[in-house]
Amino acid sequence: MGKVSLQLIQVICAITWCLFAAGPIFGFAALKPILIQEGVYSGLCTPVDGTALLANASNLVPLKEGSLKPCTAQDLKLNFMFTLGAGTTNVVALLVGYVLDVYGPSVCVFAGSGFLTMGALSLALSSKISFFDPYITGYVLLAVGGPFVFISTFQLANGFPNKSGTILALLTGAFDSSSALFFIYRLIYQNWMPSLTLKKFFTGYLIVPLFIFVCQLFIMPKESYKSLGAVQKLEIEGLDMNGNLPEGEDGSRIIPDETERQSLLSSHSNVHPVLSNDSRRKSVWENYVEAKLEKKTKGIFGVMHGYSASEQIKSPWFVLMLAFVIICMLRINYFVATVRSQEEFLLGSHKLALKVNSIFDVALPVGGLVSIPFIGLVLDHCSTLTAIILVSSISLVIGILGLIPSFSLNLLGIFMLVAYRPFYYTVVSDYCAKVFGFDTFGTVYGLLMCLSGIFNLGQSVLDRSTHTTFNMNPTPINSILVAVTAVTSTTLIVYVYKESKAREERMQVFEQMETTTKTTPEAPAEESAQYGTLNAS
Known part of the structure; x- marks a missing residue:
């Protein structure tokens, strides 16, 4: 089997397992009705709770041990299960980065x-487990495994340097689509x-973890692992970690005009050292590409390159982005966990709430998948600042729409949310790579996700306040979240x-000085030779 064929099979295997295992826990809104119908945590409800529910909601059909509408204690416990799982997924990102860097993708x-x-196993054997909570434990373990x-599949982008962006988009799309697993389960459970x-x-x-284990044992690469920073560098700059074109590239797509090259390199060298974090002299391609990126991002690219992670x-740059990420993630996960109860209160109809919930279950995986190509276009043609403004604006619009008791406007907000979610995550990772650099990317981005995951455990406090203090009215909490979003995004x-x-x-001052003096610093001989070789190729 040829090298390319094997690499293609590896990518297919990775996409397949990501579809089933990368992030199914985010399909909680679809799984929740099954959990209620199966009587999970129904023991927390008192007889009074059940009687009140059925008496005040004549349109509901009693199911097994409870009704489609859980009591407060059961609802809070189920929502906490998702809160803990979603928070754990982000917290464990830092650990994953460490394991990848130290032990490689196989481990x-x-x-x-x-x-x-x-x-x-914890969820399958839940009825036989009594010495720990099998539901929360099982959900958290799925959240850790995802x-x-x-993340270990990102390295596969290095196998196809020309198509690295496409490979990463496919893997990300598989992650977004994995939330459909529980939706499909619900369809089968309720209809057939x-x-x-x-x-x-x-x-x-x-069978899913077994498939993953077998693929890794017999098909996936064992060596040549590249760090997350290397993948980001290849994606953003088109260069490897040594600052050179990947193997198999001819460089024709970025051969610069000589005058433009000298102008960019001279102005860039006045702002940045020509050495990388590992004291390696940067190649001419690296200096040129980074100068272009700095100009395109209006000075944002490279602003913290060369600094230690601490x-x-x-x-x-980190603290303000962290505050923004925390509030955005909190809003997304709070809505995913409580979409049905929120819509039921706003629309005043259980049937309409079910309809919105069903639409959301489909839109979450599909919307994320459809939006991925457009996300790439935005990042390719907009500056980092413009991307942040877009993310912030969309986030605020979604929040405002969620405050209005209108079926059509709430539906519009949901469609925007499912497209916004992958856009938000992509912009944050793009920001971290461009601002902090590739050498520290794994640490900085991992810590950003980890801290935001820890703070997102506070979602259970918001949920409890909605149930008790505000009598199921989500507007006060959502209003506060929108206001904090406005403050953090504006500050950033x-x-x-x-x-x-x-x-x-x-x-611009450096460029004007160069133009006035009519002098152009000569590139080092070794860089000039390298540029000449590449240009000739």
Whole structure:
């Protein structure tokens, strides 16, 4: 079997397992009705709760041990299960990055398949487990296994340098689509096979971690792992970690005009050192591409390159983005966990709430998948600041639409949310790579996700306040979240704008000085030779 054929099979295997294992926990809105119907945590409800529910909601049909509408204690417990799972997924990102860097992708994938196996077994054998909570434990284990098997696939983009962006888009699309797993389960359960209990479903799900284990053992690459920073560098710059074109590239797509090259390199060298973090002299391609990116991003690219991870984490560039990420993630996960109850209160109809919930279950995986190509176009043609402004604006519009008791406007907000979710995550990772650099990307981005995951555990506090303090009215909590989003996003945008403007002005001063003096610094001989070789090719 040829090298390309094997690499193609590896990509297909990775996309397949990501579809089933990367992030199924985010399909919680579709799984929740099954959990209620199966009587999960129904023991927390008192007889009074059940009587009140059925008496005040004559349109509901009693199902098994409870009704489609859970009591407050049951609802809070189920929502907490998702809150803990979603938070764990982000917290574990830092651990995944460490395992990848130290032990490589094989160990990472094997660990992920192990967590998925334990999670599925915990949920499948829940009726026989009494010494710990099998539902929360199982859901959290699935949440841990997802990042391990998903993030470890990014390295496959290096197998197709010309198509690295496409490979990453396909993997990300598979991650977004994995939330459809529970939606498909719900369709089968409610329409064709009501006997497909949680025990049967998760027993059958064990084939997924087995498939992952077998693929990693016999098909996936064992060596040549590249760090997450290397993947980001290839995606953004089109160069490898040594600053050169990947093997098999001829460089024709970025051969610069000589005058433009000298102008960019001279102004760039006045702002940045010519050495990388590992004291390696940057190649001419690297300096040229980074100068182009700095100009395109209006000075944002490279602003924290060369600093240690600790210095970067203490900077406003990290702190302000962290505040923005926390509030955005909190809003997304809060809505996913409570979509039905929110819509029921706003629309005043249980049937309409069910309809919205059903539409959301379909839109979440499909919308994310459809939006991926457009996300690439936005990042390719817009500056980093523009992308942040777009993310912030869309986030605020979604929040405002969620405050209005209108079926059509709420539906519009949902369609925007499912497209916004992958856009938001992509912009954040793109920001981290361009601002902090590729050498520290795994640490900085991993910590960003980890801290936001920890803070998102506070979602249970918001949920409890909605149930108790505000009598199921989601408007007060959502209003506060929208207001905080406005504050954090505005602060981030203003800071980035001021800093980029100041750096852009310095770049213009250097360019004017070069034009006035009519002098062009000569490139080092070794770089000139390399440029000549590449240009000739």
